[in-house]
Amino acid sequence: MSLSIETLNPNIGARLRGIDLTQPIDRGLVTEITSAIDEYGILVFPDQYINDEQQRAFTLNFGPLEDASGGHIAKSDENRLSDGIIDVSNLGMDGKPLAKDNRHHLFNLGNMLWHSDSSFRTIPAAYSILSARVVNPVGGNTEFANMRTAYDDLDEHSKSEIEDLICEHSLMYSRGELGFLDFTDEEKEMFKPVRQRLVREHPRTGAKTLFLSSHAGSIVDMQMPMARILLRDLTEHATQPKYVYVHKWQAGDLVMWDNQQTMHRVRRYDQSQPRDMRRTTVAGLAPTIG
Ligand code: OGA
Ligand code: MN
Secondary structure, three states: OOOEEEEEEOOEEEEEEOOOOOOOOOHHHHHHHHHHHHHHOEEEEOOOOOOHHHHHHHHHOOOOEOOOOOOOOOOHHHOOOOOOOEEOOOEOOOOOEOOOOOHHHHHHHHHHOOEOOOOOOOOOOOEEEEEEEEOOOOEOOEEEEEHHHHHHOOOHHHHHHHOOOEEEEOHHHHHHHOOOOOOOHHHHHHOOOEEEEOEEEOOOOOOEEEOOOOOEEEEOOOOHHHHHHHHHHHHHHHOOHHHEEEEOOOOOOEEEEEOOOEEEEEOOEOOOOOOEEEEEEEOOOOOOOO
């Protein structure tokens, strides 16, 4: 089988066929996939009916898994899935959709805001790999926006205005935007803001990108309302349809995206029906602040 690459939106995304992720892949293919993601930002691999072990093995080709601790309100004994597999479903331990007032469910709704995974960590994530095990019947598309093209298209004045700005990111900011404010003292400690450059260089290509995320809630040395307006304006610019690929999920889809040059969000879906999505995350290499 030879690899075929088909672009999805002229500015973002490609579909890769001719690859079977139930099997180990060789270094040559890893290099081809890495070059493709450098270029397209997100890759869709259709018809990959993989299990957790195969997903973990595929992920490890691109680097070590990110340590998932501190990224959620769940206690470790509440995890439905095995180590290293992040539960992005709407399901509880009993395999049924969580109740409307379930705290985990409400927290998870934060994924419906534009974000870059783990931007709330000192070293934010490199790649995320999401496998669709059960697709929801209504809605639940995932949208991806290209932060490199969005940066390139800014005028020179805006570029120089934001060049050296440092943002503070926290899960409390993204959840706070949804009115989810009841954090325990332990969670407040765990979700303490971290600093990230607003303009970062891609660690592989060197290209400048906008490092936006709904986790970004303040800017160092800027008044809060000014900071929020600036972040909103930039997000509005960066998520115009021309920069966005909308993925409509089919069972067996595996989607890999580069958090270092894209943002994403999931759209609303029928919460009374299952949506079983499982994520693995490749750790980033370094903080964005030197
Ligand atoms: C994620 C995420 C979106 C989705 O896994 O990081 O934001 O479609 N998921 O579930
Ligand atoms: Mn995410």
